Amino acid sequence: MPTLPSQPAVCVHGLRKAYADVVAVDSLDLEVRAGECFGLLGPNGAGKTTTIEICEGLLAPDAGTVELLGLRWETDAAELRQRLGVQLQETQLSEKLTVEETLRLFRSFYRRGPAVTEVIRMVQLEEKRGARVGGLSGGQKQRLAMACALVGDPDLLFLDEPTTGLDPQARRQLWDLIERFKTEGRTIILTTHYMDEAERLSDRVAVMDHGKIIALGTPRELIASIGVEHMVGFAVDGGAEMLNLAWLEKLDGVRVARCENGGYELQVSELHRSVAALFEETARRGIVVTELRTHSATLEDVFVSLTGRHLRDE
Amino acid sequence: MSEGTVVAHHMRPLAERRRFAEHSLVQLTLVRFREFWREPEAVFWVFIFPILLAAGLGIAFRNRPADIVKIAAVGPQLANALRTEKSLSVELLDRAAGEQALRTGRIILLAVPASGGSVTYHYDDTNPEARNARLLVDRTVQHTAGARDPVPSTDDLVREPGSRYIDFLVPGLLGMNLMGSGIWGLGFAIVDARRKKLLKRLIASPMPRSQYLLSFLLSRLTFLYLEVASLVGFGFLVFGVPVRGSVWELAVLCLISSLSFSALGLLIASRVRTIEGASGLMNFVMLPMWIFSGVFFSADRFPTVLQPFVRALPLTAVIDALRAQMLQGVGLSHLGGQLAVITGWLIVCFFAALKLFRWR
Numbered sequence: 179m180p181t182l183p184s185q186p187a188v189c190v191h192g193l194r195k196a197y198a199d200v201v202a203v204d205s206l207d208l209e210v211r212a213g214e215c216f217g218l219l220g221p222n223g224a225g226k227t228t229t230i231e232i233c234e235g236l237l238a239p240d241a242g243t244v245e246l247l248g249l250r251w252e253t254d255a256a257e258l259r260q261r262l263g264v265q266l267q268e269t270q271l272s273e274k275l276t277v278e279e280t281l282r283l284f285r286s287f288y289r290r291g292p293a294v295t296e297v298i299r300m301v302q303l304e305e306k307r308g309a310r311v312g313g314l315s316g317g318q319k320q321r322l323a324m325a326c327a328l329v330g331d332p333d334l335l336f337l338d339e340p341t342t343g344l345d346p347q348a349r350r351q352l353w354d355l356i357e358r359f360k361t362e363g364r365t366i367i368l369t370t371h372y373m374d375e376a377e378r379l380s381d382r383v384a385v386m387d388h389g390k391i392i393a394l395g396t397p398r399e400l401i402a403s404i405g406v407e408h409m410v411g412f413a414v415d416g417g418a419e420m421l422n423l424a425w426l427e428k429l430d431g432v433r434v435a436r437c438e439n440g441g442y443e444l445q446v447s448e449l450h451r452s453v454a455a456l457f458e459e460t461a462r463r464g465i466v467v468t469e470l471r472t473h474s475a476t477l478e479d480v481f482v483s484l485t486g487r488h489l490r491d492e
Numbered sequence: 493m494s495e496g497t498v499v500a501h502h503m504r505p506l507a508e509r510r511r512f513a514e515h516s517l518v519q520l521t522l523v524r525f526r527e528f529w530r531e532p533e534a535v536f537w538v539f540i541f542p543i544l545l546a547a548g549l550g551i552a553f554r555n556r557p558a559d560i561v562k563i564a565a566v567g568p569q570l571a572n573a574l575r576t577e578k579s580l581s582v583e584l585l586d587r588a589a590g591e592q593a594l595r596t597g598r599i600i601l602l603a604v605p606a607s608g609g610s611v612t613y614h615y616d617d618t619n620p621e622a623r624n625a626r627l628l629v630d631r632t633v634q635h636t637a638g639a640r641d642p643v644p645s646t647d648d649l650v651r652e653p654g655s656r657y658i659d660f661l662v663p664g665l666l667g668m669n670l671m672g673s674g675i676w677g678l679g680f681a682i683v684d685a686r687r688k689k690l691l692k693r694l695i696a697s698p699m700p701r702s703q704y705l706l707s708f709l710l711s712r713l714t715f716l717y718l719e720v721a722s723l724v725g726f727g728f729l730v731f732g733v734p735v736r737g738s739v740w741e742l743a744v745l746c747l748i749s750s751l752s753f754s755a756l757g758l759l760i761a762s763r764v765r766t767i768e769g770a771s772g773l774m775n776f777v778m779l780p781m782w783i784f785s786g787v788f789f790s791a792d793r794f795p796t797v798l799q800p801f802v803r804a805l806p807l808t809a810v811i812d813a814l815r816a817q818m819l820q821g822v823g824l825s826h827l828g829g830q831l832a833v834i835t836g837w838l839i840v841c842f843f844a845a846l847k848l849f850r851w852r
Contacts, residue, residue, distance in 0.1 A: 234696055236852070259698035266696065270688035274530040275523060286519040287699045330698070 185248055187212040187334055187365035188233060193242035195228050202228040204389035206242070215356075215366040217380030219373065219477060221489050225389040226369040227267060230338050233367070234264050247333055260289055263332030263364075265323050267339045273312030277303055280311060281325055288330030301325040301355060317348025324355065335359065337368045341375060353378060371489050373477035385481060392484050401475045404483045406433050406445040409473050410452060413441035415466035430455040434483075441469065445479070516699060520707035527681065528715065538677075538719055542669045543726050549788075550658040550731050561625045563601040564590045570605050573636040574629060590614075601625045603633075654734050654819050662727035663814035664787040669719055670746060671781060671807050674753025675760065675774055677715070678708050682761040683770040686852070695851045709754070716750045717743070724818075736821030745817055745824065745831075749810040752834045755841035756806070762848040781807035809833035 188210035195203040203225045210216040218226045231237045233244055235251045235258060244251060249258050271280055281294045292300070298307055301321040306314060314322065320340060327335060337356070341349040356379055360366060370376050376383050377397045385393040385400070393400055401407075414421065426435035426444060431452040434445040446452040449472060460467050481489050512518060528534055564583040565571040571584040585593060590602040594614060600622045602614040611633055615622040685691045695701065720743075727733035735742060760777060764770045784798070785791060785807035794802050802808055813830035816822040824831065 236692060236696055256698065259696075262696075264693070264696040266689060266693050268689060269693040270690060271693075272523065272527060272685075272690065274527050279523070279526065282514075283516075283519045283523055284697060286514050286516040287697045326693070326697075 185212060186210060187214075187247060188216075188367065189243075189245040190229075190233065191243045193229065193232060193244065194240045195225075195232060195237065196240055201389050203232070203239070206389065206391060208384065208391065210365060210367060211382075212365050213363050214381040215360050215368065215379055217376035217383040218367065218369040218386055219371070219376040219380075219383050219481070219489070220369075220386030221371055221481075221487070224371075224386040226371075226386055227338055228389075229386075230336055230367065230369055231266075234262065234336055235259070260330060261333045263327035263330060263335040265327040265335075265337045265340060267342070269323060271311050271319070271322065271326070274310060276308050276310055277314070277322055278307050280322060281329060284326045285329040291329050291331040294329070297325045297329050300328060300358075302351075315348070317344050317351060320344060320348070320352060321355065324352070328359075333364060335364055335366045337366065339369055339371070341370070341372065349375070373481070373489055377477050383477065385477070385484065387481075387485055393480060397477055400477060400480045404445070404475065404480055406447055406475050406479070406483075408446050408449040408452075409475055409479055410444040410446055410449070410456070411438070411441055411469075411471040412444075412456070412467050413469040414460070415468050421465070425459070426456075429459060445475070445483070517703045517706060517710075520699075520703055521710045524681075524707050524711035525714070528677075528711065534677075538669070538673050538715065539722055542665050542719075542723050546658070546662055546665050546723065546727060547730070549661055550727075561601075561621070561628060562599045563603065563625055563629060564593055564599045565603040566590055567605050570603055570611065570633075574603065574632055576636065577628065577632040580625075580628065580632070601629060603629055654736070656731075658727070658731045659733050659819055660790075660815070661788065662723065662731075662733045663818050664811050666720065666723050666746075667749070667785070667807055667811035667814055668782070668787045669723060670716070670749045670810065671753045671778065673715065673719060674712065674750050675757035675778060677712060678754050678757035679761040679770055679774055680767070681708070682758070683764050683767060686761075686765055686850075687767065691851045701851075705758070708758075709751075712750060712754055713747070716746060720746045733818070735818050737817040737823065741824045742814075742817055745810075745813055745827075748831065748834050748838065749806075749813075752806055752810075752838040752841070755838050755845060759841045759845040759848070762845045763850055781805050784808065786811055804833065806834055806837040 186209045188208065190206060190208040193203050193206040193208075194201070206225075206229060208229075218229065220226050228237065232239045233246065235255060246258060247261060249261075251258060275283070277298065278294060281297055285291060285294050285297075291297075295307075298304055301324055303318060303321055303325065306318060311319065311322065324337070324340065327337070340356070341352050344352065353375070356366065356368070360379075366379075368376070368379060380397060382394070382396055383400060384391045393403070395403070421442065423435045423437070423442075426432060426442065429444070429452055431446045431448040432444045432455075433447060436443045444452060444456070453470075453472070457467065478489055481487070560579060560581045562581045562583070563574070564585045565574055566585065566587050568584060571582050574580055574582045583593070583599065585602075587604065590599070590604070591614070593599045594602045600615060600619065604612045604614065606612050611630075613626050613629065615626055617623060617626075682691070685694075694704065724733075724735060724742075728735065756777065757774075760773050761770060764773060784794060784802045785805050786802075787807075791802050791808050791812075809830040813827045813834070816827060816830075817824070
């Protein structure tokens with residue numbers, strides 16, 4: 179059943195959930211358009227999983243409303259379960275079943291959906307079709323979990339940290355898969371604490387911290403919003419002697435200068451001018467630059483500039 | 493008949509069979525079967541272990557020879573006379589050594605010739621075995637001296653199946669097995685699925701929740717009859733342990749018992765999140781029944797004060813009913829007390845479990 183283009187796929191209003199000692203989700207509003215891939219980006223403990231599990235009908239909110247595909251959990255739970263695809267964080271599927279048996283089980287719960295062999299092909303597990311789940315690699319298990327979410331041909335797909343704990347190759351393989359689902363026109367909601375994942379997969383990203391959305395937009399908009407395009411990291415000989423951040427910030431094109439891990443980091447708008455100015459000034463002062471790295475600004479930098487912390491800070 | 497109808501007849505059952513196999517309850521039940529058969533340890537404990545136990549204990553207790561009574565005699569003439577009785581093991585000792593052996597319990601009677609051809613027996617009259625030995629020894633002494641029984645008598649030995657230890661044991665083991673597989677089979681599988689967040693994943697899908705529990709029930713029923721048939725069949729074929737009551741009533745009794753233990757397993761598993769927590773709780777629940785419910789010896793041996801507690805345990809009721817049904821052929825209609833205890837546990841545990849159960 180296609181959703182009307184005008185109707186948002188997910189509409190969350192005033193959502194709140196508190197546990198004994200923490201407020202996990204705090205007056206959260208969220209709207210996800212039909213057909214988009216929406217990323218919830220934030221560090222561990224930001225409230226991403228709580229938010230998504232309330233949307234999946236697994237948790238009851240303390241306050242607020244959730245509307246998915248124009249339906250509500252209070253009245254349309256059975257219909258919603260049929261139309262949602264869910265991949266949870268850290269589910270261990272039964273190790274003694276084969277890939278095909280697992281999918282046959284999940285397929286039996288849904289009214290409609292592709293054939294089991296078709297789903298196996300979609301997640302590229304054809305060679306592992308008869309293999310026990312216990313013998314699969316981490317990436318294969320994750321693809322199987324994805325397949326379990328797809329057997330009902332869902333209109334709305336929830337992926338909670340789909341690549342956490344995977345090696346880089348397995349992550350890229352999973353990203354390719356998710357990018358293909360996007361082209362099939364379903365709505366995807368994805369949580370992650372990897373900025374590269376959110377940046378690559380999401381049409382729009384909500385940055386979450388302490389149960390609140392602190393920024394919302396396309397990855398490009400969010401990066402543009404901090405007014406810098408590049409980051410320059412460098413270290414100097416005799417790094418113990420602190421450079422004056424004030425004169426670094428006076429360099430051409432530098433917005434912000436910070437000390438980091440015994441080196442320095444500059445947020446700059448025009449890379450070529452700032453780097454030239456940096457070398458000119460250090461040479462003039464007789465300082466030897468021992469290391470220089472530059473990269474384009476990322477969502478990580480957005481998070482750092484909003485909160486002063488890194489996404490992966492534990 | 494045209495060819496078309498033949499084809500139609502072939503086609504329809506195939507399509508129906510496929511639809512049947514794709515039904516979620518069938519799939520869930522198949523998962524239960526697969527998980528069981530693919531766990532060799534579970535198969536061992538449910539099917540092989542009870543049979544090994546029955547075989548071992550059956551052999552140990554089956555051909556117990558008639559007790560040999562150990563005695564001693566002073567003087568070779570008396571000793572030789574007593575050796576004509578086969579159930580006596582006679583040692584020839586001098587008086588001092590004989591008294592020493594008697595005190596240490598190596599023999600239970602010492603026969604000493606006295607003056608004038610008479611014999612004195614030294615023994616402890618509070619020991620029934622020693623009193624028995626006294627009768628046997630004296631009869632042998634009198635017969636050797638020429639006494640004859642005024643009334644001739646012969647022995648007809650009765651060692652009937654149904655009253656031996658192995659007969660007592662098989663229903664006990666059967667009850668214990670029903671308890672173990674009911675509680676462990678259900679409890680561990682559910683706690684394990686909860687621990688792995690598989691339960692949570694399942695309820696995030698449209699799986700009908702009642703079918704999940706129903707699938708346990710259906711697989712339990714299937715394995716139940718295999719379990720019962722293998723143990724009862726083994727007892728019957730190898731040791732001739734009888735099933736005197738109706739086989740159908742035995743099946744019904746096993747079914748209710750198994751359901752009752754499964755409900756207990758479900759109750760235990762309703763909240764626990766770790767395997768360690770589950771095993772602790774299961775052992776806590778099962779230990780009193782292993783001890784008090786009379787698997788290996790009669791529960792009647794416990795003091796009267798404890799009897800109300802012992803009788804209220806579900807395993808006691810199950811084993812009592814199984815023994816009465818199998819060994820004495822008592823019909824279910826005469827086992828109302830036991831059936832009431834078993835169904836009582838079933839109902840209370842099942843509804844408590846439904847109330848307490850957490851999917852997460």
